[in-house]
Amino acid sequence: MKNIYFLGGGNMCAALLSRLKTDSDFRLFVAEQNPARQAFLRQTFDITVENALPPLTADDILLLAVKPQDMQNALQGVQANGALVLSIAAGLSCQTLSNWLDNTHRIVRIMPNTPAQIGLGFAGLFADSGVSNADKAIAEHIMNAVGKTVWVENEDDLHTVTAISGSGPAYVFYLMNALFQAACDLGMPQDKARQSVLQTFIGSAQLAEQSGEDFGELQRKVTSKGGTTAAALAVFENAQTDKIIQQAVIACQNRSIEMSKQMG
């Protein structure tokens, strides 16, 4: 059994705790500064929550889950002593974390997304030079508790993960909201509009997953020539919506690179 020490007991930590608390491979401990949050975590998960971390050992796992801007301060006085470090903090490079953690390179950087809160997340993982295959298996085991994972070869690829799956839920909600507004404008009652949009996204995502077909082919299958769907898609195509989405993704990736430089 391994110890996971969480630094920061916010939303992401709680998502992981809710899934890992029944996993007999791990003993869980949280360092959290906010007394009300401490009480919530103790009551909800029946685990040890303290203000600060005890000294760790190389057998332990340190999971960094404070906001990036709080990280340097939160790491002051932390004695990681060679523990495996997992960081979900957006934009903080392995080198920056290493500078704040006794120059360790046993670091896995993780870019998760919000559906992790219900166990349907998607995370990109990058292993620094001091990470073994056994460490990678542990990181994967932990993140698979809240969704699916993919390893990236280069640290910079995490910017792309940010631009697709990290920020992606917001793009999906944007589209959902636009469809919801359109339905309401056409006179559909709000509860029915919400239900129609939700079930359309859930059903389409599951159809895509279960059929295994590519997205373009699935789109063609619901688009008869000269029909209703074709009329709608012609509007998207005339506005070059695919290009706009590509530009949005690139803007996100560029902002991720910029923020990472500022934080480094």
Ligand SMILES: NC(=O)c1ccc[n+]([C@@H]2O[C@H](COP(=O)([O-])OP(=O)(O)OC[C@H]3O[C@@H](n4cnc5c(N)ncnc54)[C@H](OP(=O)(O)O)[C@@H]3O)[C@@H](O)[C@H]2O)c1
């Ligand atoms: N939520 C997501 O879907 C998501 C996605 C991708 C990446 N991430 C990353 O995950 C990390 C955590 O996000 P989150 O949404 O869980 O944040 P959060 O809800 O703000 O949780 C962070 C917690 O850490 C506490 N904290 C701050 N400084 C501390 C210290 N020195 N010692 C102990 N605890 C301290 C905060 O307390 P106070 O409230 O008192 O400051 C807060 O309770 C962030 O780095 C974020 O970039 C999150």
